[in-house]
Every structure is written in structure tokens, then in C-alpha cells.
Amino acid sequence: EPLLYVDGFAGPGEYTNLPEGSPIAALDAAKRAMRDTADDWRAGAIHCAFIEQDSRRMENLQRKIERSELNQGVNIHYFNDLFVDGLDRVISTIPEAFTGSYPLFVFIDPFGATGAPFSHVKTILSSPKSEVLIYFDVDGIARIFSDRGTAKNREHLNNIFGDHDWEEELTVRTNSFPQLCSAIKDIYQERLLRATKAKYVFPFDMRTTDSHTDYYLIFASQHH
Numbered sequence: 402e403p404l405l406y407v408d409g410f411a412g413p414g415e416y417t418n419l420p421e422g423s424p425i426a427a428l429d430a431a432k433r434a435m436r437d438t439a440d441d442w443r444a445g446a447i448h449c450a451f452i453e454q455d456s457r458r459m460e461n462l463q464r465k466i467e468r469s470e471l472n473q474g475v476n477i478h479y480f481n482d483l484f485v486d487g488l489d490r491v492i493s494t495i496p497e498a499f500t501g502s503y504p505l506f507v508f509i510d511p512f513g514a515t516g517a518p519f520s521h522v523k524t525i526l527s528s529p530k531s532e533v534l535i536y537f538d539v540d541g542i543a544r545i546f547s548d549r550g551t552a553k554n555r556e557h558l559n560n561i562f563g564d565h566d567w568e569e570e571l572t573v574r575t576n577s578f579p580q581l582c583s584a585i586k587d588i589y590q591e592r593l594l595r596a597t598k599a600k601y602v603f604p605f606d607m608r609t610t611d612s613h614t615d616y617y618l619i620f621a622s623q624h625h
Contacts, residue, residue, distance in 0.1 A: 403446040405498040406431075407491055407507040409484045409517065411451035414462040423508060424451050424462060428469065435472050444504070448495055450478040452487030484511065488521055498528065505531040514541030519563030519592065522621075526597040532622040537589060537604070539582045539617055546571060546581065563592055582614050593621050601625060 406427055414422045421429070431447050453459040459481045466477060478494060480487035491498075498505040507525050509517045517535065525531050542561060545554050559565050567588060574584040586604050593602045599621040609615050 402444065403448055403497075403503050404444050405448045405450065405491075405495055405503050405505045407450045407452065407488070407505070409452050409488065409507060409509045410511050411453040411459075411462055413453075413458040414465040422462075423510065424449070425465065425469070427508075428466065428471065428475065431475055432470075432472050435474070446474045446476055447472075448476045448478060448498075448503075450480060450487075450491045450495070452480045452482055452484055452491070454481070454483050454487075456481055484509070484516055485518060485521055488524070492524075499524070499531075501528050501530060503530065507531070507533045509533060510536040511538070514538040514545055515557045515561065518560040519596075520560075522593070523563065523597045526593075526599050526621060526623070529598070529623050532620070535619045535621070537586065537617040537619045539585050540615055542585050543578060543581045546585070547578075562588065563596060579614070586617050586619075590619065593619070597621070598623055 408424050408427065411424045412422045414425050416422060427449060431449070435442055435447075451459075451462060453462060459479060463479060471477070478491070480490050482490060495503070497503045505525070505528055509522070511517050522533060522535070525533055542558070545557055548554055555565075555568075558567055570588055571581065571584055574587075575581040590602050590604055593599050600623050602619065602621045605618040605620070606614055607616050607618060
């Protein structure tokens, strides 16, 4: 069966301090996998969907990919949209990946704490063959929570957690900022296990050089 890889915040494909962004890394990984398995490759075609809101970043990404050598059987789909709108277009374009027949992997790497509503993560994980890797900006979310008096900040947190029960849960669990960050991660992990079909959720603690938790990479899957 074909594979679908979705990069929800694709970016320009390169940065001043990093010559290859996540879309290029994914295409290189696909090339290596197809080369190393050769005649044993069984998955069929690979579909890569790159979602990017900024037009200039998208144009740069397209130029960089067009200059690279793609394997036969690798199909590129570009969506110049917000993540939520782009994902809806991906679902319309390749619906089989969201109904269970295609293996699906979605990388969600927003520029900041917001931009990836829980409702869309839940949609992705509704397929039994889906997996997600989420950049979870726990430091940014904690700062939004600490300044939660505005209606906009409350709305942001409702979108991130998928409901409005987060406030009572976080208030009960936390005293210090590190405890707040840990509680935010725990509550999000609990929601993934409770409110989606994910059976396995693994948070990877990403720390700064002074051992301060900066963010988590959260992986979720239905299959062991």
C-alpha cells in the first residue's frame, strides 16, 4: 500500500543555520529506505504532503525540492495554507490515508505554542495506521497559562487541550514553573490516550544546555 507523510509546518526547506529542513530530511529518508530495500520494497508509492502558510517559504521549498533528485514512486503535494486548512485539503486529496487503508505519519512542528488544535490531532489518529510526532512547546504553553486572563489566551489553551477542563487540572497540580511544565505534558499525554485512538504515547524531554525543559517531542501511535 502507498505511504503518506505529512509535514504540517514545512517551512522553506533550508535555514541559515541548517541546510536541510524537515521536508528535505524526509525525502532523503525515503530515498535511503527505497534504495536499501531495493527489490524487497513492498509499500508502493510514497506521498509527501507539505503544508506551509507563508508563500515565500513555500516557493523556496519547491525550488529546493525541484533541484533535488527524487526517486521514482515519490509524489509531492504542496499546500500553501494554514495547518488546519492544509490538512483538510490533504484529507480531500488522499482520503484513504485517513480511513485506515494507507499508513500515515504526520509531523506537527508549529512555530510556537499554538497552531495545532487538538481536534485535528484527533482526526489524524482516527486511522488505525496513523502516527504523529508533535513538537509540543511546553514552555510557551506554560507562559500562556501564566497569563491566561485574556479571552484569547483561554481560547488558545482550549484549542491545544481540546476542552476547557485544563484550567482546574493545571491549577490543582502545580506550584512552580517546572511543575507547571511537567503537568502540561502529563495532561496532554492523558488526553491523547483518552480522547483519541492512540494506544501508545511517548514524550521525549528536550532540554536546553542548562538542563531546563524547553519542549517535548510527543510521539503517538496505535500499534506497538
